[in-house]
Amino acid sequence: MTDSSLFAGLQTPALVLDERRMLRNIQRLESHISDKGASLRPHLKTAKSIDVARALLAGGTGPATVSTLAEAETFAAAGVRDIVYAVGIAPQKLDRVAAIREKGCDLSVILDSVEQAQAVAEASSRTANPIPALIELDCDGHRSGVDPSAPALVEIGRILHEGAAELRGVLTHAGESYEVSGRAAHSEFAERERKAAVLAAETLRSAGLPCPVVSIGSTPTAHAAQDLAGVTEVRAGVYVFFDLFQAGIGVCAIDDIALSVLTTVVGHQREKGWIIADAGWMALSQDKGTSRQSVDQGLGLVCDATGNPYPDLMVVKANQEHGIIAVRPGSNAALPDLPVGTLLRILPVHACATASNFDAYNVIPSRPAASLKTWHRFGGW
């Protein structure tokens, strides 16, 4: 619960971050992973904030994961010294990777093809600073990656190791874990990640190749992993804030969600049961990920300004700068009386998407304070 007078100076829509919940989320996963003997490599793509990175990274130097070279550059400049850029590398980006490395950040890339391995080896041969690469593995058919039992694995490894690059290890991400619900199902996906990565690491080592890093992870699997034998590190990102999607698959509770969008009621269509607010898809995003879950939260769940949810009130539709709030279909809850000018907070369906629409977090401090903190957020590539 928050004293809503904290928000008096804000123009809506605005992004609000509950620092206490964020710190609790960070602590929860850190304990779980360190208890299992691996290290955590938080993904900074959700937050894109130096202040949040300081809370996520012990000592502020890493290890970390990023999804863009803009993130790598910004966090490297802020003192992060160990970063994996976890999107398959485009050959055209290698000069920029090398420039970040030259400034003292140990930035590594990922790849899943012979062509990319050749490009990384070739780029490395032009500098005295070999570019480290992790071979991306496909553990669940989700997106990218080499089949861990395919001959291409060793072929790629050999190009990196025998060329001028550095074979740093293997990496996988069970993106399909988002499609199942509950700890048991997520544990199974965690085990698929682990088995794929350990198999690939053993295959590379049997072929006389190095594989120091064995990296797995997604937010659902990181929280549910039972056994991390053979794994050196776990990656996860959205857990720092959590969202309705993660709550819907049982990874968190609604009251773990640290992020919300502050909005103002700007109208009503009473005969339709609609409240119009000034948070449209430009603020909330268009992510409707919970529409395939058992409880569809539309474009967000509505709370009062203190953060207390109206359990049956959600954003049912949005235009660019308008959100239409209504009672959940099928519910017979009464529409609360929320006059023009009322402040509300909307919990996001997908924190990464919602946060990306804003350039600052308005932070409710974890220690009682009279005012919000402002943390800058960046974007771009």
Next chain:
Amino acid sequence: MTDSSLFAGLQTPALVLDERRMLRNIQRLESHISDKGASLRPHLKTAKSIDVARALLAGGTGPATVSTLAEAETFAAAGVRDIVYAVGIAPQKLDRVAAIREKGCDLSVILDSVEQAQAVAEASSRTANPIPALIELDCDGHRSGVDPSAPALVEIGRILHEGAAELRGVLTHAGESYEVSGRAAHSEFAERERKAAVLAAETLRSAGLPCPVVSIGSTPTAHAAQDLAGVTEVRAGVYVFFDLFQAGIGVCAIDDIALSVLTTVVGHQREKGWIIADAGWMALSQDKGTSRQSVDQGLGLVCDATGNPYPDLMVVKANQEHGIIAVRPGSNAALPDLPVGTLLRILPVHACATASNFDAYNVIPSRPAASLKTWHRFGGW
């Protein structure tokens, strides 16, 4: 068609704007509206760029429409002198409105309730600069607005006119015109807009109230309007760039689309027929609006780097920084051979949403030139 060597210096994903197509789109609607005797008030929310505004606004001073006060402030500072802020006004925003007006921009607001009218009258009474307000009308059940035949119309008008505010007129937007296809259907919605606005204007005038402005518009209705009798101005926004959604409802052709996202191939899953590119939803947006049209374009239609579409190649799925490109379901077109490093351009489903992800347009000049122009783009509220 564009010489793709223009893009050599860009990091992907990047936003590309074809100036020649943009100017053609602008000219087309300007001619149509001026032929019908009304004036055009372009909506600047799609572009959020001072350079694009200069091309849209005769003399660069207006009239214009905006969706945020950040737009109003930025365009006012750039010399635009006549702006409608076309989202129902929140009382908390009136001080900011007054500040923009104090600097010499004739900024007006819209509203559809007695409470808002009272707030605008009250705020106006605190300054010597009355705030002009347009009463928003509901012509099609889309979102906001007063029923033009309801008694609330005159009640609101009287509060504005007899208080310290200025009753500037009426405004409506047939957002439901997006849900129908073809010129005849869009003409019908244009006539609904016109009839609702003219009825409301006559009702206000009969009650002894002023109604100098009668404002209607949406991109589909603006292009299809046959009769603008009684209407003083027409608003439209996305036509400046157009997109796959507008092409899908017949407002433009695919080759009118002036906006695209430049992306690089970063991988393949050949057995699945997938090409992985570095434009995910962070670049493309998550707008899947064409999924309810006869041709589903997924998250975007794929073109080669010169802008030539592969008619059956689209982005079928996206994660934050990955787009999965595949042949359209049901097509038996062969997957083209697009090696890692290939540059592609993705036509957007919804130009407003896609553009909002970038902070610059890389502009292919309308006159042959050796290099791209860079036009800044802004966001926020």
